Amino acid sequence: MKKIQNLHELNDFRTQLSQENSDQDHHINICCGTGCRAGGALEVVEELKKIKEKYQLKIKLSTKMTGCHGFCEQGPLMTIDPGHILYCKVQPGDVQEIFDKTLLRGEVIERLLYTDPATGKKIAREGEIPFYQKQTRVLLAQNGTISPISIEDYLAQGGFAALGKALTQFTPESIIAEVKSAGLRGRGGGGFPTGLKWEACRKAQRGQKYLICNADEGDPGCFQDRSILEGNPYSVLEGMIIGAFAMGADTGYIYVRDEYPLAIEHLQQALKQAQSYGFLGENILGSGFSFEIKISRGGGAFVCGEETALISSIEGLSGEPNPRSRPPYPAQKGLWGQPTVINNVKTWAFIPHIIEKGALWFSRQGTEKSKGTMVFSLTGKVHNTGLVEVPMGITLRELIYEIGGGISNNRRFKAVQTGGPAGGCIPEEFLDLNIDYERLAEAGTIMGSGGMIVMDESTCMVDVARYFLSFTMDESCGKCTPCREGGKQMLHVLTRITQGEGTLEDLDFLKHMAQVMKDASLCGLGKMAGNPVLTTMKYFPEEYLSHVRDKKCPAGVCKALITYHIDKDLCTGCGRCLKNCPVSAIIGMKKESHTIDQTKCTKCGTCLEVCKFDAVKLE
Incomplete structure (x- = not known):
C-alpha cells in the first residue's frame, strides 16, 4: 500500500478505484x-x-x-x-x-x-420492498455495498473525502460549529448535544486529550453498533479522526466488548489499512496533524456502557461507575484525569456525512429538537425483524406496520419496549407517537441506543418487567445500596407476583422502591432500572391486579397461574397430545376424549400447540 500524502493524491487514487470497480x-x-x-x-x-x-x-x-x-x-x-x-x-x-x-x-x-x-x-x-422503502439510510447505506475489510471499497465510494475536506477547508473551531449547527445529539442513549461536548473539550486547558468510541453495546436485542463496526468500520474511524482534529486530541480508544469477535477482527484490519494509507499516524494527509486509535476490549459488563465505568475499565480498574460532582465532566477531566470525549458508534459515524454534506443537509431530517436519522434494531413479534434507519419523528405505527410488516401470527399489537432494559413499555394508544427524544420521555421511556422490542397479546407485561429487572440486577456492579438492595427486593416481589403469591401492598412497594432507586442510585443503570416496572404498572394495571387479586395470568405465561384442561366435547381422541407430552401427563384411550393429570403437568404448553381441534384450553 502506498501512503497517501495529500488531498490531490487521495482524489486521484479514488478515481482509479472507481474505474476498476x-x-x-x-x-x-x-x-x-x-x-x-x-x-x-x-x-x-x-x-x-x-x-x-x-x-x-x-x-x-x-x-x-x-x-x-x-x-x-x-x-x-x-x-x-x-x-x-x-x-x-x-x-x-x-x-x-x-x-x-x-x-x-x-x-x-x-x-x-x-x-x-x-x-x-x-x-x-x-x-x-416495503422494509427498505420508508427507510432513509445514511449510516447503513454502504453496509451492503462495500467489503468491511477493504479500505479501497470505502475509498471508491467517497470514503475519507470528509477527512480531506476537514483538514483543508475547515478549522477545528469551524468543524465544531458545523456539528453544533447540524443539531447532532449523542446516539448512545443520553441524547446530549455532540457539538457542546466537543466544544468543552476543545476549550479545556490541559495538553493531553483523548477520544473514546463507546461500542459496549449490551442491551438485549440491540445489534446496530455491532453491525456498523462489522460492516463499515472505516466510517467510525473517519469520524473519530475528524473529531480528534477538531478537539486537539492525539489518541483515541474504541471500547468494544469481547463478545463481538467479528467486529474486533474487522476493526483491527481497518486500523492497519488506515495506518498504511496514512489516514492514521503521523502527519495525516500532509496536514501536520497526528492521531492514533487503539482497541480496548471490554469484558462484557453492561455497566461499562456508563461513561465513568468505561473510563475506569480502560484505565485497568474495575468497571464501576465513579460518580462525582459535576462539573467537571469527562470532556474536562476524564481518562487519566485528562479532557475526554466519549461518543457512541453511531455518533462518530455521522460525522463524515455532516462534514461532507453540510449541517443544513443533516438538520433538515428529523424534528425540531431531534435531528437526523436513527438506527433501530427492530425485534420481537413483527414480520420483518432487523436493522432499520429512519428519520427522527417517524411514528411507531409506520415503523412497526409499514417497515416491520405488522404483527406476526395474526395477533394484536400489545406494547413496544424502547431504550433497552432501562427503557419503558408503551401501549397501543401511543402507536401514532412521533419517535424522538422528547416524545419518548413524555411517554415514560427513552430512546436509548435504539433497541425496539415489539410485543403481542401473548406477552405478559408483569413477566416482561420481571425479566428486564432481572437483567439489570445481574449486571449491577453492586457499588451502591439503592441499586444493589432495592433492585433485589423489587425482583423478589415481582417473582412472587408471577408465582401467585403477590398482594396489593406489593404494588405500592414496587412504585416506592423504583422511585427510591431513581433518586438515590449512583449511576444511570440504577436510576432507570425501575422504568420497565413503572411503565407496565402505569399502562397495564389490570394485568398486575389479575396476578395479585385473581391469581391469573391473562397472557398464559406465568406457569404458576395457569391450568391446561381438555374440552371433552371437542377432543376426538386422536392421541397427538398424548404422544407429544414430555411428562406423560395425558390420559385417555384412542378415539376417546383425553384428560390431563394435573399432578404431573408441567404447564409446558405442548398439548396446546399440537392439538388440531382446539380442544386444549388454557385457564
Whole structure:
C-alpha cells in the first residue's frame, strides 16, 4: 500500500478505484454479518467461489462479502447488479441456479424473492420492498455495498473525502460549529448535544486529550453498533479522526466488548489499512496533524456502557461507575484525569456525512429538537425483524406496520419496549407517537441506543418487567445500596407476583422502591432500572391486579397461574397430545376424549400447540 500524502493524491487514487470497480458485468454482494453467517452465508460464499471458477472466462463478475444488509429476518441475503435484485434465504444449493439463470440469462428466480405478507406479491428489486422503502439510510447505506475489510471499497465510494475536506477547508473551531449547527445529539442513549461536548473539550486547558468510541453495546436485542463496526468500520474511524482534529486530541480508544469477535477482527484490519494509507499516524494527509486509535476490549459488563465505568475499565480498574460532582465532566477531566470525549458508534459515524454534506443537509431530517436519522434494531413479534434507519419523528405505527410488516401470527399489537432494559413499555394508544427524544420521555421511556422490542397479546407485561429487572440486577456492579438492595427486593416481589403469591401492598412497594432507586442510585443503570416496572404498572394495571387479586395470568405465561384442561366435547381422541407430552401427563384411550393429570403437568404448553381441534384450553 502506498501512503497517501495529500488531498490531490487521495482524489486521484479514488478515481482509479472507481474505474476498476465499474469495469465489471455483474456485482454480487453477499451479507456476511453475524446474523447471515448463522444462517449459512459463509457456505454460500464458498459455493460461489467454486462455481465462479467455471464461468470466469464468460463473465466479468465482482463478488463481495459485505456487512449486515439489515433485513435479518430474510437472511442469508444476496444482491445482484445490474437490476438491484435481492434474493432471500439463499443456500449453497441455490448458487448454481443463480449463475445459470440470473447471471447468464437475465432471469429472476421467483422462489428466492421476498414475498410481501400483506399482498402475497413477489418483489425482485431491493428498493421496492416495503422494509427498505420508508427507510432513509445514511449510516447503513454502504453496509451492503462495500467489503468491511477493504479500505479501497470505502475509498471508491467517497470514503475519507470528509477527512480531506476537514483538514483543508475547515478549522477545528469551524468543524465544531458545523456539528453544533447540524443539531447532532449523542446516539448512545443520553441524547446530549455532540457539538457542546466537543466544544468543552476543545476549550479545556490541559495538553493531553483523548477520544473514546463507546461500542459496549449490551442491551438485549440491540445489534446496530455491532453491525456498523462489522460492516463499515472505516466510517467510525473517519469520524473519530475528524473529531480528534477538531478537539486537539492525539489518541483515541474504541471500547468494544469481547463478545463481538467479528467486529474486533474487522476493526483491527481497518486500523492497519488506515495506518498504511496514512489516514492514521503521523502527519495525516500532509496536514501536520497526528492521531492514533487503539482497541480496548471490554469484558462484557453492561455497566461499562456508563461513561465513568468505561473510563475506569480502560484505565485497568474495575468497571464501576465513579460518580462525582459535576462539573467537571469527562470532556474536562476524564481518562487519566485528562479532557475526554466519549461518543457512541453511531455518533462518530455521522460525522463524515455532516462534514461532507453540510449541517443544513443533516438538520433538515428529523424534528425540531431531534435531528437526523436513527438506527433501530427492530425485534420481537413483527414480520420483518432487523436493522432499520429512519428519520427522527417517524411514528411507531409506520415503523412497526409499514417497515416491520405488522404483527406476526395474526395477533394484536400489545406494547413496544424502547431504550433497552432501562427503557419503558408503551401501549397501543401511543402507536401514532412521533419517535424522538422528547416524545419518548413524555411517554415514560427513552430512546436509548435504539433497541425496539415489539410485543403481542401473548406477552405478559408483569413477566416482561420481571425479566428486564432481572437483567439489570445481574449486571449491577453492586457499588451502591439503592441499586444493589432495592433492585433485589423489587425482583423478589415481582417473582412472587408471577408465582401467585403477590398482594396489593406489593404494588405500592414496587412504585416506592423504583422511585427510591431513581433518586438515590449512583449511576444511570440504577436510576432507570425501575422504568420497565413503572411503565407496565402505569399502562397495564389490570394485568398486575389479575396476578395479585385473581391469581391469573391473562397472557398464559406465568406457569404458576395457569391450568391446561381438555374440552371433552371437542377432543376426538386422536392421541397427538398424548404422544407429544414430555411428562406423560395425558390420559385417555384412542378415539376417546383425553384428560390431563394435573399432578404431573408441567404447564409446558405442548398439548396446546399440537392439538388440531382446539380442544386444549388454557385457564
